[in-house]
Amino acid sequence: MRHSSVRGEGATAQATGEISEGGADAPDAVPAPRGGSRAVRRAAARQRPAGRGRRRVLRWVASVLSLLILGTAAAGYLYYRHLNGNIHTDALNLGETKLGGSKPNAFGQTPLNILLIGSDARNDAENQALGGATDTFDGPPLADVQMLLHLSADRSNMSVVSMPRDTMLMMPKCTEPNGKVHPASKGLVQTNESLQRGGPGCTVAAWTELTKIPIDHFMMIDFKGVVSMADAIGGVPVCVEQNVHSRTRDGKGSGLKLPKGENIIQGEVALQWLRTRYGFEDGTDIGRTHAQHQYMNSMAREFRKNAKLTNPVKLNSLAQAAIEAMVVDTGLNKIDKLYDLSMELKKVPPGRITMTTMPWVYSTKPGLDGRVEPMAGEAEDLFRMVREDIALDGKGSGDPTGGASPSPGASGAPSSTAPQPTTAPTTAPASAPAKIAVSVRNATAGKDGAQARVKNRANDVAALLAAKGFTKAGADTQTGAEDTTVVRFAADGQAADASAVATALGLPAASVQKSAEVSGIVLFVGKDWRTGDAPTPLPPAPTVAPTSAHALNGDNDKACMPIQPGFTW
Numbered sequence: 001m002r003h004s005s006v007r008g009e010g011a012t013a014q015a016t017g018e019i020s021e022g023g024a025d026a027p028d029a030v031p032a033p034r035g036g037s038r039a040v041r042r043a044a045a046r047q048r049p050a051g052r053g054r055r056r057v058l059r060w061v062a063s064v065l066s067l068l069i070l071g072t073a074a075a076g077y078l079y080y081r082h083l084n085g086n087i088h089t090d091a092l093n094l095g096e097t098k099l100g101g102s103k104p105n106a107f108g109q110t111p112l113n114i115l116l117i118g119s120d121a122r123n124d125a126e127n128q129a130l131g132g133a134t135d136t137f138d139g140p141p142l143a144d145v146q147m148l149l150h151l152s153a154d155r156s157n158m159s160v161v162s163m164p165r166d167t168m169l170m171m172p173k174c175t176e177p178n179g180k181v182h183p184a185s186k187g188l189v190q191t192n193e194s195l196q197r198g199g200p201g202c203t204v205a206a207w208t209e210l211t212k213i214p215i216d217h218f219m220m221i222d223f224k225g226v227v228s229m230a231d232a233i234g235g236v237p238v239c240v241e242q243n244v245h246s247r248t249r250d251g252k253g254s255g256l257k258l259p260k261g262e263n264i265i266q267g268e269v270a271l272q273w274l275r276t277r278y279g280f281e282d283g284t285d286i287g288r289t290h291a292q293h294q295y296m297n298s299m300a301r302e303f304r305k306n307a308k309l310t311n312p313v314k315l316n317s318l319a320q321a322a323i324e325a326m327v328v329d330t331g332l333n334k335i336d337k338l339y340d341l342s343m344e345l346k347k348v349p350p351g352r353i354t355m356t357t358m359p360w361v362y363s364t365k366p367g368l369d370g371r372v373e374p375m376a377g378e379a380e381d382l383f384r385m386v387r388e389d390i391a392l393d394g395k396g397s398g399d400p401t402g403g404a405s406p407s408p409g410a411s412g413a414p415s416s417t418a419p420q421p422t423t424a425p426t427t428a429p430a431s432a433p434a435k436i437a438v439s440v441r442n443a444t445a446g447k448d449g450a451q452a453r454v455k456n457r458a459n460d461v462a463a464l465l466a467a468k469g470f471t472k473a474g475a476d477t478q479t480g481a482e483d484t485t486v487v488r489f490a491a492d493g494q495a496a497d498a499s500a501v502a503t504a505l506g507l508p509a510a511s512v513q514k515s516a517e518v519s520g521i522v523l524f525v526g527k528d529w530r531t532g533d534a535p536t537p538l539p540p541a542p543t544v545a546p547t548s549a550h551a552l553n554g555d556n557d558k559a560c561m562p563i564q565p566g567f568t569w
Contacts, residue, residue, distance in 0.1 A: 083323045083335050092218065092329040094174040094198045095205025098514045099214035100495065109153035111389045112344065113213055117200050117220040118145025143195040143203045148213065150386045151344060157352040157391040158345070161382060162289050166371045167191040168363055172209045174202035190371065200327065210374065211383040212510065217341075220327040235264040236299045238273055239560035245569045246272070246279035253278040257569070279567035284370075286357065290550060291561050293355035297554045301350050353554030354392040356382065356545050378546040385542055387510055392551060394544030428493070430500035433469035438501055439522045440465070440473060443480030446527030453479060454530045461525050464533060468504045482526035485535045488515040497521055506534055
């Protein structure tokens with residue numbers, strides 16, 4: 001039974017948000033009066049203090065709604081073609097390591113990885129009018145919401161991995177299209193700052209370096225034009241285990257106030273829910289992430305009901321708002337590609353959608369109190385499951401002969417009205433082994449440098465390659481630092497030859513990477529191959545997400561947020 005239906009007033013009012021730097025929270029928006037005349041409510045809205053919290057919510061909501069709204073608009077597909085001119089694009093990957101996109105499986109089915117980025121950019125009047133301190137206007141943006149969406153090759157399941165905004169990472173070198181270079185960081189940097197290093201392509205580069213997952217597309221959302229989208233589905237059911245009021249004694253918190261049990265929220269209250277940090281779980285950004293997962297799953301179920309978005313005029317206005325609030329990579333630069341993408345996403349039933357958070361631990365490094373780092377072992381287990389297209393819910397994949405479509409929006413991908421091939425794209429054949437030049441580098445110390453490099457290892461492996469027919473293989477005087485053995489190549493024309501080297505050594509396809517840091521084909525002998533004629537085999541991949549990922553199933557309509565002590569009423 002739903003205990004209440006709560007809708008915030010003054011949806012365009014300014015609200016005070018949470019400070020990104022240091023993870024501290026500033027006073028959040030005070031809910032508008034529920035009673036009184038419209039004029040009184042408008043006056044109250046004008047008196048609210050400015051802030052940044054609304055940004056994190058609207059950009060996140062838009063990232064989901066922009067896909068789902070387009071997906072429910074099949075009847076008006078042709079009507080939306082005029083939106084092409086309003087699509088904003090940016091480069092996909094500004095980093096040095098490019099993995100070449102997702103690879104087809106043995107049945108010619110291709111998984112799809114999309115990075116959803118929430119930007120707090122406030123560089124125009126529309127975004128500034130939605131609230132925030134004036135000293136942040138035209139400032140550098142932050143990628144405060146980052147979610148990797150993985151659509152399985154057979155389209156039977158979907159996995160979402162969130163990275164807490166307080167995660168500390170080493171930032172890769174990023175080069176903007178205009179040639180401006182952002183050097184690799186010398187120390188840990190908060191992940192949301194990646195957006196300031198050239199744009200969303202550097203956020204993609206940071207994820208690529210950390211996870212080794214090939215990212216096919218990104219969608220970056222700001223919050224202009226999407227206020228009305230929060231109400232598009234007429235409210236979202238959420239649940240709290242106790243009465244909750246997100247307000248501290250010194251005025252911090254989102255202002256969310258809900259009674260125990262299930263509530264249908266929309267408008268200002270929905271924004272407060274998605275912003276709430278103080279009051280959920282332990283009062284950290286991790287609890288806020290879990291609340292966002294509950295909201296996202298619930299919203300997906302509401303969209304599935306498809307009872308509230310049948311008006312073509314309303315659908316068009318919502319799609320227009322989504323397009324105007326969104327930046328995508330150049331592979332999604334047409335409305336038909338976005339439409340095809342949304343149709344692929346709709347194939348997955350809610351019961352096969354799994355929301356997770358990257359396993360993390362609090363950093364113990366000086367000056368990083370309250371910040372987190374990826375959890376050794378379990379974070380990599382989660383990333384590996386995505387790389388190997390293993391369903392996070394432990395239920396496996398569907399029928400591999402079902403003929404799932406290839407990645408929509410990729411170069412040459414057909415529209416939804418065209419027949420969908422189920423065979424892998426053709427590539428140039430590899431050269432004969434004796435004609436492939438391979439440089440071998442000793443990288444056996446690993447990235448942590450805990451062990452010394454094995455002496456003469458590059459020579460030993462070069463000799464092993466020569467015995468397999470790669471007579472142009474030779475040891476390089478340069479060294480490296482890799483945990484796993486990889487083959488990197490510089491130009492597209494070398495991809496088949498690099499794959500041939502990997503195959504000869506029994507390396508997985510994921511070990512072959514395109515990189516601007518090499519000039520030809522380079523084999524990096526990693527920490528996993530310190531001795532013997534082959535790398536140490538990896539243990540079997542997990543078959544279900546680790547418990548530290550806090551998985552939430554899309555069909556779970558019983559999820560209820562625990563309440564932090566001291567925030568009940």
